[in-house]
Amino acid sequence: MNHGDARVAPAAAGGFAPEAVSLDRVSVAYGGVAALKEVSLDVRPGEMLALLGPSGCGKTSLLRTIAGFVPHTGDVHIGGRRATGIPSHRRNIGMVFQDYALFPHMTIAQNVGFGLRMRKVPRREIDTRVEEAIALVGLRGVEHRLPRQLSGGQQQRVAVARAIVIHPSVLLLDEPLSALDKKLREEMEVELRLLQKRVGITTIFVTHDQEEALAISDRIAVMHEGRVLQLGCPEEIYDAPAHPFVAGFVGKANRLSGTVTDVTGDEVTCELAAGVRVRLATPRAVTRGDRLQFTVRPEKIVLAATGGELDNSVEGKVRTRIYLGMFTELRVQIPSGDELTVVVQNTRPAVIERQVAPGDAVVLAWSPHACRLLE
Amino acid sequence: MSNACRRVMFVVLAMVLTLALGLAPRPAAAQTEIVLMTWGGAFHDAFQAVKADIEKAADVKLTFVTQTGAAGGLSRLEAQKANPQVDLWTSIVSTADAGLKSGVVEPLPVAQIPNLKSVPDYLVTPAGTAIWSSLRGIFYRADKVPFEIKTWEDLWDARLKGLVSTSFILDKGNFLIMASLISGGSERDIDKGFERVKALKPNLALFYKTDSESIKFLQAGEAGVAGWGILPNVYKLLGPGSQYRFVVPAKPQFMAPIPISLVKGRPNRAAALRVIDAILAPAVQEKLVENLGSVPANRTAKAPAKIRDFVPPLDNVYKVDWGYVNTHFAEWESRWNREIQTR
Amino acid sequence: MSRRAAALLVLPAIAVLAVFVAAMALTGLTSFAADAGRWSVKHYVRLVSDSHYLGYLWRSFRIAAYCTPITLLLGYPVALVMATASSGVRLGLTLLLVVQFFTSYVIRAYALMLVLGNNGVVNRALLALGVVDQPLTLMYNEFGVAVSLVLLPMPFMVFPIYSVLKNVEPNLEAAATSLGADRLRVFWHVTFPLTLPGVVAGVVLVFLFDLTAYIMPGLLGGGYFDMVANVIYDQAMEVRDQSFAAAISMVLLVATLAVLYLTTRWGARYAEPPRE
Numbered sequence: 001m002n003h004g005d006a007r008v009a010p011a012a013a014g015g016f017a018p019e020a021v022s023l024d025r026v027s028v029a030y031g032g033v034a035a036l037k038e039v040s041l042d043v044r045p046g047e048m049l050a051l052l053g054p055s056g057c058g059k060t061s062l063l064r065t066i067a068g069f070v071p072h073t074g075d076v077h078i079g080g081r082r083a084t085g086i087p088s089h090r091r092n093i094g095m096v097f098q099d100y101a102l103f104p105h106m107t108i109a110q111n112v113g114f115g116l117r118m119r120k121v122p123r124r125e126i127d128t129r130v131e132e133a134i135a136l137v138g139l140r141g142v143e144h145r146l147p148r149q150l151s152g153g154q155q156q157r158v159a160v161a162r163a164i165v166i167h168p169s170v171l172l173l174d175e176p177l178s179a180l181d182k183k184l185r186e187e188m189e190v191e192l193r194l195l196q197k198r199v200g201i202t203t204i205f206v207t208h209d210q211e212e213a214l215a216i217s218d219r220i221a222v223m224h225e226g227r228v229l230q231l232g233c234p235e236e237i238y239d240a241p242a243h244p245f246v247a248g249f250v251g252k253a254n255r256l257s258g259t260v261t262d263v264t265g266d267e268v269t270c271e272l273a274a275g276v277r278v279r280l281a282t283p284r285a286v287t288r289g290d291r292l293q294f295t296v297r298p299e300k301i302v303l304a305a306t307g308g309e310l311d312n313s314v315e316g317k318v319r320t321r322i323y324l325g326m327f328t329e330l331r332v333q334i335p336s337g338d339e340l341t342v343v344v345q346n347t348r349p350a351v352i353e354r355q356v357a358p359g360d361a362v363v364l365a366w367s368p369h370a371c372r373l374l375e
Numbered sequence: 376m377s378n379a380c381r382r383v384m385f386v387v388l389a390m391v392l393t394l395a396l397g398l399a400p401r402p403a404a405a406q407t408e409i410v411l412m413t414w415g416g417a418f419h420d421a422f423q424a425v426k427a428d429i430e431k432a433a434d435v436k437l438t439f440v441t442q443t444g445a446a447g448g449l450s451r452l453e454a455q456k457a458n459p460q461v462d463l464w465t466s467i468v469s470t471a472d473a474g475l476k477s478g479v480v481e482p483l484p485v486a487q488i489p490n491l492k493s494v495p496d497y498l499v500t501p502a503g504t505a506i507w508s509s510l511r512g513i514f515y516r517a518d519k520v521p522f523e524i525k526t527w528e529d530l531w532d533a534r535l536k537g538l539v540s541t542s543f544i545l546d547k548g549n550f551l552i553m554a555s556l557i558s559g560g561s562e563r564d565i566d567k568g569f570e571r572v573k574a575l576k577p578n579l580a581l582f583y584k585t586d587s588e589s590i591k592f593l594q595a596g597e598a599g600v601a602g603w604g605i606l607p608n609v610y611k612l613l614g615p616g617s618q619y620r621f622v623v624p625a626k627p628q629f630m631a632p633i634p635i636s637l638v639k640g641r642p643n644r645a646a647a648l649r650v651i652d653a654i655l656a657p658a659v660q661e662k663l664v665e666n667l668g669s670v671p672a673n674r675t676a677k678a679p680a681k682i683r684d685f686v687p688p689l690d691n692v693y694k695v696d697w698g699y700v701n702t703h704f705a706e707w708e709s710r711w712n713r714e715i716q717t718r
Numbered sequence: 719m720s721r722r723a724a725a726l727l728v729l730p731a732i733a734v735l736a737v738f739v740a741a742m743a744l745t746g747l748t749s750f751a752a753d754a755g756r757w758s759v760k761h762y763v764r765l766v767s768d769s770h771y772l773g774y775l776w777r778s779f780r781i782a783a784y785c786t787p788i789t790l791l792l793g794y795p796v797a798l799v800m801a802t803a804s805s806g807v808r809l810g811l812t813l814l815l816v817v818q819f820f821t822s823y824v825i826r827a828y829a830l831m832l833v834l835g836n837n838g839v840v841n842r843a844l845l846a847l848g849v850v851d852q853p854l855t856l857m858y859n860e861f862g863v864a865v866s867l868v869l870l871p872m873p874f875m876v877f878p879i880y881s882v883l884k885n886v887e888p889n890l891e892a893a894a895t896s897l898g899a900d901r902l903r904v905f906w907h908v909t910f911p912l913t914l915p916g917v918v919a920g921v922v923l924v925f926l927f928d929l930t931a932y933i934m935p936g937l938l939g940g941g942y943f944d945m946v947a948n949v950i951y952d953q954a955m956e957v958r959d960q961s962f963a964a965a966i967s968m969v970l971l972v973a974t975l976a977v978l979y980l981t982t983r984w985g986a987r988y989a990e991p992p993r994e
Contacts, residue, residue, distance in 0.1 A: 067896055088895045089904075101893035105911045114907070115897035166897065446955035473958060540940075544956050581858045582941025584952075591828055591937070596837035597857070705957045713770055716941050718859075 019077065020045040020202035021066055021170050026074035028061050035061040037226040038074070043170070048196050048203045050213035053223035054249065059206045062223070063172050066204065067093055079169040089118075094163030094201075098175040100155045102147035108134065108158055109143040115166035133165035134158075136195065153184050160192070164199060171196075173205035177212060189216050210250045214238060222246045241295070244374050253295040254340045255374075260290045267368055270294075272336035279311050280371035293374040298329070298343040300370035303356070304363035313365040316340065318358050330356065332364060340364060406436045407646040412448055413465040415441040416587075417607050421666040425659045432656065433649035444585065445470040452479040452638060462647040464636045469547050469697040471502035471634045481639040487648050490655035493673045497694065498632050505632030506654050507669040510686065511549065512623040514604030516593055526624045527557050530602050531575055539578040540592050541602035543711045545585065547700055549629060550603040551707065556627050556693060562700055565707060572715055575602075582716055593619070605631075606682070610668035613681070623686050627693040630670065742971070749964035761965035771949065775969065778946040781860065782928035785867040789924050790917065792868065793875035797916075800876070801883040815873040823870065827937040830866050831857065834938070858940030866934040871927040875920040882916030883909070922981050929974060946970055 021043040028036040036058045043049050051059035064070045066078070068088035076083045083091055094115075102111050109130050116126045134140060137157035147155055156176065163171055176192070177185045193216040196203050207213050213220050214234040221231045222245075229243045230236075241247035247255075258270040258278065263286065270278050270292050280294055304313050316332040319339060330342045342364060344356075356362060413422060422439060430437050442448030445466035452464065456479055466474065474480040482501040485491055491504060498505035513524050521534050530539055541550050548562075554575075555561055555568030580598050583589040586608050589601040604621060612619045635651055637644070653659060660676035663669075668682050670689065678686070752758035765771050800811050818826065833839045834856040841853040856862055886909060894904045910917075932947040939945075944952075946966065954963035 067892075069892060069895075087900075088892075089898050089900050091896075092898070093896055095893065095896040097889045097893060099887070099889060101887065101889040103890060103894070103908060114894065114899075118894075118898035118903060162893075162897070172896075444955070446958075450955065544952060547956070580940070584936060584941070584948075588936065591831070592940075595828070595831050595835055597831065597835045597940070705959055708952065708957050709770065712944075716944075718942055 019043060020047075020079060021204065022075075022077040023062075023066070024075040024077075026062075026065055026072050026076060028058075028065055028070050028072045034226050036065065036072070039226070039228055041221060041228055041231065043202060043204060044218075045202055046200050047218040048193070048205070048216060050217035050220045051204065051206045051223055052208070052210060052213040052220050052250070054208060057223040058226040059208075059223050060174060061226075063174055063204060063206050066170065067091070067095055067172055092166070092169045094166060094168030094171045096156075096159045096163050096171070096173045096176045098178060100147075100159040100179075102155055102158055102162070104147055107144050107146060108139070108150070111147065111158060112162045112165055114162065119166065129165055133161040136164075136199075137161045138191075152180055153188060156180065156188060160195070164201060168201065171201050171203040173203065175206055175208070178207070178209070185212070192216060214250070220250075222249065224249075239297075239372070241372060241374075244293070247295050247372065247374065252298050252341055253372075254298065254301075254338070255293065255295050256336075256338055257291065257293045258336075260286050260288050260292060263288060268292075272334075272338065274335045274337065276314055276334060276336040278314070278371070279368045280373065281368045282373050284373070294371045295374065296340070296366055296370055296372075298341040299327075301340065301342045301364050301366045303342070303344060304365045311366075311368050313363050315361065315363055318356055318360045318362055321356060321358055328356075330362075332362060334364070406430075406434065407643045408438055409433070409435045409462045409643060409647050409650050410438045410440060410460065411463045411465070411650070412440045412442050412451070412461045414444075417611065417667060418465075421663050424666055425654075425662050428656075428659050428662070429650055429653040432653035432659075433646060435643075435646045435650060437650065449474050449477075449479070453477060456640075459638050459640050461638050462641045462643065463650060464638055465506065465633055466503075466636065467546070467631055468500070468502070468634055469701060471636050472500070472697055473701065474636060475502040479639060480636040483637055484648065487645075488652045488655070490652050490673060493657075493675050494655060495672075495674060498672050500634065503634030503636035504651065504655070505672040506635045506651075507660070507664050507667065507672050508630040508632045509667065509669045510606040510623050510682070511546065511629035511631060512604050512606065512621055513600060513602060514589070514593065514609050514619065514621050515600040516596075516618050517620050518618045519596070519599030524600070524620070524622050527553060527627075530578065530600065533577075535578045535600060537578065537580050538599035539575065539602050540581045540583055540589060540598035540600065541575075541579065542583050542589065543708065543716070545583070545589075545603055545605070546629075546631060547697070547704060548707050548711075549695065551711065552695055552700070553603075553627065553629065562696055562703075565703070569710065569714060576715070579715075607667040607669055610681075613668075621685060625687050626691045628687075628689055628691045629695075630689065630692050632672070633669075745964045745967055745971075748960055749968045751961050761962045762969075764962065765965050765969060771966065774944065774946045774949045775966070775973070777943075778929050778931075778970075779973070781864060781867060781945070782925050785864055785928050786921055786925045788868045789871060789875050790921060793872055793920065794879055794917070796872070797876045797879035797883055800880050815876055818870075819873050823933045824937070826870055827866055827934050830862075830869070831937060834862050834865060857938055858942050860939075860943055862938040862940075863931075863935050863943045863945070866938045867928045867931055870934065871924045874923040874927055878919035878923070879913055879916040882913045886912050918981060918984075922978060925977065925981075926974060929970070 019042040021041075023039055023041045025038045025040055026036055027034065027038055039058070039062060041062075051062055053059045061070060065072050066076060066083075068083065068086065068091050078091060078093070103114065106114070112133055113126045113130045116129060121129070130143075134143060137160055139154060139157050139161070142150060142154065147158065150158065156179075160176075177188050180188060189212055205217070214237075217234065219231060219233050220237045221228045222237060222243075223229065224245050230241065230246045232240075237246065237250050241250060241253075244255075247253045256272060256278065258272040260268050261271045261277070262269040266283070267279055267281055268286055270280060272278060280292075286292065314334045316334040319331040319333050322329040325346070327346055328344045330344065331339050332342055333339050411422070413419065419439060419441065426437050429435075440461060442451065448464055448466055449470050452459065452461065452474060455461070459479070464474070464480070471480065475482065480502055483499070483503055485499065488504070491499060494504060498508070513527070513530065515524055519538060522529075522532070524530075529535075543551060551565065551568045551572060552562045553568075554571035555565055558567040558571045560567030581592060583592060583601070586605040589604070590609060590612075592598045593601055606621060609619065609621060613621055635654065637647055637651070641647065654663070655673050657671075657673055657676040660671040660673045661679075664671045664676070665679045668679060670678050749761055750757050750759065752760060796811065800808050803811075831838065835841070836853040836855075836857075838856070840856060841850075844850045845853065856865075890908055890912070891904050894908045899907060930947050931945055932951065935943050935945040935948055950963050950966050950970075953959050953966065
């Protein structure tokens with residue numbers, strides 16, 4: 001269970017390696033209120049796992065449970081070793097807090113070296129490793145400053161350096177980027193991802209920002225009301241949400257419902273209100289008369305004039321139009337009464353592009369494979 | 376100026392005005408007000424009991440202000456010298472003398488106080504006239520002391536080992552003067568006193584600076600005897616069934632005349648003199664001393680029945696030369712601290 | 719707010735300050751006053767050349783210097799318990815300390831007499847248990863005064879530390895724990911250094927309280943352990959040597975200011991290192 005193992009066991013080969021972190025029916029309650037309900041979760045060595053969910057979903061409690069900060073039932077294993085009952089300070093974890101929690105009275109070098117001093121590492125070795133860690137996060141030259149003399153982004157790097165310098169079994173990040181402004185956050189996302197891959201450390205991070213989760217994680221666990229609803233790689237979570245909550249929380253989704261009128265092979269025809277017919281590909285068997293609920297992502301719908309020949313095409317009237325630079329977001333009402341959000345790539349400059357205005361009649365088109373059936 | 380500013384100014388102005396009105400002298404009452412500075416506790420209670428009588432006789436409104444000690448009172452008078460807030464002041468003889476010397480007290484116009492004709496001459500000085508005399512003696516707990524204390528010399532009894540408390544500061548070294556007297560000296564031959572008190576050291580447990588401290592030490596059982604006791608404050612602890620005893624040894628006897636002094640520079644001088652006269656009236660005197668266990672200044676007034684039991688005939692009262700004491704006190708104090716109040 | 723309004727609002731503060739400064743200045747002048755309206759340093763010469771009076775100053779500084787750390791050692795855990803315990807325990811402790819605040823020192827010193835005296839609780843217990851056959855002298859000496867100087871100023875130590883302690887970011891302690899520090903080391907390396915501003919405030923307040931103690935030496939010293947405030951009082955009120963009293967006061971004041979200056983400078987440096 002050391003850092004070296006994690007380095008030689010990349011995420012893709014994780015099938016046979018012992019799980020870096022494993023939770024078995026873990027429950028946590030604060031004063032009788034359940035924060036985690038029988039959560040079981042296996043984290044593969046070397047992977048970057050995002051715990052994604054709205055506030056109060058239990059993601060931070062899960063992180064703090066792994067860190068050993070909260071009493072719980074069920075079992076926690078870290079690096080194949082049972083961690084339940086082992087106090088935090090002996091779990092060999094690296095943790096980065098939302099507010100960074102840098103020790104304000106210590107210099108950057110003292111902050112980064114703290115974990116090594118607690119481990120009674122020889123002074124000389126501490127100096128070398130601290131220097132390396134500070135270089136790794138690109139902060140050479142600030143060793144003798146105090147945390148409050150650094151910018152938010154710099155403090156964030158120090159927090160990361162402090163956590164990884166001890167070669168932890170697992171790195172836990174609690175909303176690590178949420179205190180940064182948007183531009184810096186996007187830069188740090190890339191940096192964090194690169195750093196994590198280079199060091200090869202198993203990392204679990206908590207976020208409420210789906211874009212961040214999609215951008216930098218190997219897998220995402222979407223949480224809601226103390227449970228993990230879906231665990232999968234970003235593409236799975238986005239394109240194949242297994243739960244209405246996941247579909248709604250990750251990305252935007254148009255939700256539609258109707259009755260099955262025809263089944264041919266793996267395609268079914270579904271009739272919405274006012275006789276609007278939609279064809280969709282379904283992986284499971286359905287029969288005529290079933291009520292179905294399904295979603296279509298806004299970017300999967302095209303305006304028929306600009307798109308190719310797609311199987312579904314529905315007329316509609318533009319209600320609102322929001323120009324967002326890279327793309328334009330339209331809200332279109334179709335005869336069934338549903339209002340669909342449609343995202344149109346602005347592939348051509350606005351002066352040339354045909355301007356769609358509210359009130360215009362348009363035809364929407366999308367592939368049956370773009371429809372996702374909800375459970 | 377902005378509205379907010381004006382509002383702030385208004386509030387501040389209102390506060391200043393309220394304060395000013397509160398501090399301003401109240402409109403003159405129909406009756407002249409006379410302010411008497413005296414001690415709190417038993418003394419305040421005693422004066423309170425005769426307040427109405429005095430007000431009626433002198434046709435004034437009498438107000439009391441409290442001093443923590445005679446020395447504290449003098450400090451206050453000196454601080455208020457430019458604009459005194461007190462008409463009359465009770466203290467002890469040495470402090471009243473100091474007040475006369477520093478000019479806060481006016482020489483007493485003896486001729487303008489009719490009742491002074493009944494007060495013995497030795498109780499009247501330019502610094503003020505005694506309004507009563509409080510007795511000095513030995514205050515002790517019968518349950519701690521294995522014999523009945525009768526004389527000053529008894530304090531040196533070996534049976535009182537570690538039981539005696541005393542004071543140098545209280546009454547300006549009077550205990551030391553007493554020790555000198557029973558060794559054949561006096562305040563002018565104080566070495567004899569120091570020798571005598573040194574011999575008392577095996578018996579001495581601790582020292583107090585105020586008589587209320589002495590009472591606390593006795594109540595807590597930390598001392599069995601207060602070698603220099605002041606009657607008025609312990610008076611209420613005495614009585615049938617009490618374990619506390621007060622002894623006035625036959626020789627030498629000490630009485631502290633409590634002078635009342637006329638503060639210089641106040642507008643209602645005549646009224647203040649009427650108050651002194653009213654306090655010296657026999658009926659008021661008897662009521663006052665009844666509550667204090669003191670000896671009245673007016674010789675036509677009677678001492679309270681309760682003290683007649685343990686007060687012998689007062690024919691050996693020693694008159695300390697406080698003028699002499701004042702000039703040597705600093706030297707004595709320093710010597711006492713080095714030679715006596717150390718282990 | 720306009721300048722004028724602001725000036726009006728600070729006026730009372732300035733007035734109060736002016737009174738203080740005037741009192742100090744007056745004391746300073748008095749200390750140089752000799753007979754017949756002349757000026758002289760003779761009171762200072764007397765003080766410096768007389769080991770007896772110098773001894774009181776030294777004694778006061780000495781006892782304050784060792785009682786203050788003991789108060790800190792006892793008070794810090796109380797603050798720690800207050801900051802971490804349940805609200806019930808916290809309320810209880812706060813009430814206990816606040817009640818102390820509102821009880822006169824005479825009463826508290828007297829209460830201590832009933833504990834430490836020859837007939838006090840401690841001695842009675844020891845006698846009853848047969849540990850001693852003579853009451854121990856726990857009072858009327860340096861020990862009794864020291865006990866009172868350790869215990870009575872406790873609120874001055876506890877409250878500043880508590881107020882800083884409860885504002886220490888809990889994540890800092892969690893971070894230290896995650897980095898491998900056990901409770902003791904979390905306290906020593908993180909919590910304690912971060913509460914130094916409170917500790918410095920408490921130490922300064924208690925040190926000054928001890929240094930200028932008046933009632934405690936009077937009651938618990940039994941006349942055998944007067945401190946400098948008692949001497950100043952005696953000189954000013956009983957001996958009526960205002961100038962000598964003022965001279966002792968001035969020396970005490972200057973020494974106090976020096977201690978205050980050094981402590982706060984040291985504390986500031988330790989608690990908040992300078993920016994680069």
